[in-house]
Amino acid sequence: MGARADRVVPFYAMEVLKAANRRQTEGHDVLHLELGEPGGGPPPRAVAAAAAALERGERLGYTEALGTHALRERVARHYRETYGVAVGPERIAVTTGSSAGFLLGFLAAFADGARIGVAEPGYPAYRNIIASLGLTPVGIATEFDRRFQLTPEMLDAALPLDGLVIASPANPTGTMLSGGEIAAIARWSAAHGVRLVSDEVYHGITFGTPAVTALASSPQAIVVNSFSKYYAMTGWRVGWMVVPPDLIGAVDRLSQNLYISAPTLSQIAAIAAFDDRAFLDAKVARYARTRGLLLESLPRAGFDRLAPADGAFYIFADVGKLTDDSSAFCERMLRETGVATTPGIDFDPNRGKRFLRFAIAGPGEQMLAAAERLVAWRR
Numbered sequence: 001m002g003a004r005a006d007r008v009v010p011f012y013a014m015e016v017l018k019a020a021n022r023r024q025t026e027g028h029d030v031l032h033l034e035l036g037e038p039g040g041g042p043p044p045r046a047v048a049a050a051a052a053a054l055e056r057g058e059r060l061g062y063t064e065a066l067g068t069h070a071l072r073e074r075v076a077r078h079y080r081e082t083y084g085v086a087v088g089p090e091r092i093a094v095t096t097g098s099s100a101g102f103l104l105g106f107l108a109a110f111a112d113g114a115r116i117g118v119a120e121p122g123y124p125a126y127r128n129i130i131a132s133l134g135l136t137p138v139g140i141a142t143e144f145d146r147r148f149q150l151t152p153e154m155l156d157a158a159l160p161l162d163g164l165v166i167a168s169p170a171n172p173t174g175t176m177l178s179g180g181e182i183a184a185i186a187r188w189s190a191a192h193g194v195r196l197v198s199d200e201v202y203h204g205i206t207f208g209t210p211a212v213t214a215l216a217s218s219p220q221a222i223v224v225n226s227f228s229k230y231y232a233m234t235g236w237r238v239g240w241m242v243v244p245p246d247l248i249g250a251v252d253r254l255s256q257n258l259y260i261s262a263p264t265l266s267q268i269a270a271i272a273a274f275d276d277r278a279f280l281d282a283k284v285a286r287y288a289r290t291r292g293l294l295l296e297s298l299p300r301a302g303f304d305r306l307a308p309a310d311g312a313f314y315i316f317a318d319v320g321k322l323t324d325d326s327s328a329f330c331e332r333m334l335r336e337t338g339v340a341t342t343p344g345i346d347f348d349p350n351r352g353k354r355f356l357r358f359a360i361a362g363p364g365e366q367m368l369a370a371a372e373r374l375v376a377w378r379r
Helices: 012-025 044-055 069-083 097-109 124-132 152-158 179-191 245-258 264-273 277-301 326-337 364-378
Strands: 092-095 115-120 136-141 163-167 195-199 222-226 239-242 314-318 355-359
Touching: 012 326, 044 264, 069 092, 069 239, 069 264, 092 097, 092 245, 097 124, 097 195, 097 222, 097 239, 097 245, 115 124, 124 136, 136 152, 152 179, 163 179, 179 195, 277 314, 277 364, 326 355, 326 364
Parallel strands: 115 136, 115 163, 163 195, 195 222
Antiparallel strands: 092 239, 222 239, 314 355
8 A cells, every 4th residue: 555645636726826926037927826824924913922922031832732721711702702602721622723623533533534514616736635644535516506505415425434525604605504504514413323514614704694603513523624714814823723622632632742732922923913903804704705706707707606705705616618627727827917826626526526625815907907817718
């Protein structure tokens, strides 16, 4: 047998970034709609808190593996204030971004060979992390007319499963599950002995109904969140998990050995980020304006089959009537317009050639220019 790393396929969005950067070094401009990274800087209060800690000469050594007590308390307070859900700080694990959260959650909850259901299309790191750990990702095809979200009926057809990952808002589609839909999936999971893992990384970035946490329906769910998306702190590498009581000891031990702890300075900054809501909500308002602009413009460029962009900062397009190879289509679009997007093969290995994803969190003027170029290109 080969190394477990052989089971991990490249993230094509990064290959698109390489091509876009190469185009820039050759003197051509690029409008970046390929990477899911929030526009603008981090919350000023987070930056000020970090700067103050450095100016004080604060010792930035290791913290407890599960994070500082202050940050864990603040996350617990966030659940009370935002969702009306009581979660004790002893169930919070601070992680080095959500990626570490998924790794720790899968390792803590599942035995070798466990079958973990993931929606297709869906975030490719789910499949790759699961496979790299000796677990089995089970792709479950979702449909445009069901908003690319899972239903209990779809899950019945995927049995047997040991675990299930849901995401709301989802990457790449931006679609959301209602509270009732999450509750139905939570009931289904409990009835079938399936551990529920909820990706809530894009909570806070919604355009209408607020996102609902799986904890409202399932206290046994593993919830993963991050300061990278709504809080715009991608490079600070800090996130968190809410862990069921039966798994927190395992997560603690794994964290001690795999990471020691999340970056201390980032944990200090993260506490302050919670209190910069006006700054962060202004970002979401900008995303909303860009979303509206592109939802109006893209159909005029021939991209007229778009997933409902309920949240996150993506627009997922079915381009099957334009091409049978979205990778080649995206390469051509970059070459002829300078607009970089991600083909759907990252998100759906079986049907991805008919889809592409627009990431819309960049500067508004660049998003407007991208829309204008695409409309002119498709005329």
